[in-house]
Amino acid sequence: MRALRGTGMARQLPSTVGGYYADPMTTPSPALSIALDETSDPPLRPLPPSVAQLLAELAAPPRLVAHLRAVHEVAAQLVEWAGGHCPELAVDREAVLFGAATHDIGKVLHPEELSGPGARHEEAGRELLLARGVPAALARFAGGHATWDAPGAGVEDLLVSLADKVWKNKRVPGLEDLVVAELARAGGRPVWEEFLALDTFLTGVGEDADRRLAWQAAHPVGARARGIRVNP
Numbered sequence: 001m002r003a004l005r006g007t008g009m010a011r012q013l014p015s016t017v018g019g020y021y022a023d024p025m026t027t028p029s030p031a032l033s034i035a036l037d038e039t040s041d042p043p044l045r046p047l048p049p050s051v052a053q054l055l056a057e058l059a060a061p062p063r064l065v066a067h068l069r070a071v072h073e074v075a076a077q078l079v080e081w082a083g084g085h086c087p088e089l090a091v092d093r094e095a096v097l098f099g100a101a102t103h104d105i106g107k108v109l110h111p112e113e114l115s116g117p118g119a120r121h122e123e124a125g126r127e128l129l130l131a132r133g134v135p136a137a138l139a140r141f142a143g144g145h146a147t148w149d150a151p152g153a154g155v156e157d158l159l160v161s162l163a164d165k166v167w168k169n170k171r172v173p174g175l176e177d178l179v180v181a182e183l184a185r186a187g188g189r190p191v192w193e194e195f196l197a198l199d200t201f202l203t204g205v206g207e208d209a210d211r212r213l214a215w216q217a218a219h220p221v222g223a224r225a226r227g228i229r230v231n232p
């Protein structure tokens, strides 16, 4: 049994979540542990406590929680870089972090899409979040993270989609071009200059991709968090 470490948030969680008894003192949820425990290889900041709690309530597969945490880390790095490089670009940081931390949550309902292709998790994830009371402005990332060129996609949508690619060092020129355009528009600098700046940053992010991939792969696809149903 792994102890809950790190933020200390787990100690503050209610003992009954979603009808499951999950006393963190005696039966730590694997989802909570994966979402919140300190890690050093690679260093990953913890998921937002509200998202960690939701993943525990849903008994999310360990691989999914690990993936969300890896993408959340890269999204946080992206937001920090954008804020320093182009302070003129208005970015809703909390929305990006929530979006990254929940973008694939629909795979709780479609776990086959954890190890194979499929898009059913997208709308399912959006509906799941809405049903849990998440505002539509935050639930949208689960539904739209794969369609970054859709009309109305904002810079927050682009950053979540970009994080979901570059965490594993996958480069998507069309997506990066959209981010470059946002940077150039906001900062009033040439597109080529923003292209070089983003490319340099993303190359650095990609250097840790192997460690993130290994960390995610170390978490099983199939096992779910265990809990005792007390309130069916």
Ligand SMILES: [Fe+2]
Binding pocket: 067, 071, 103, 104, 164
């Ligand atoms: Fe993803």
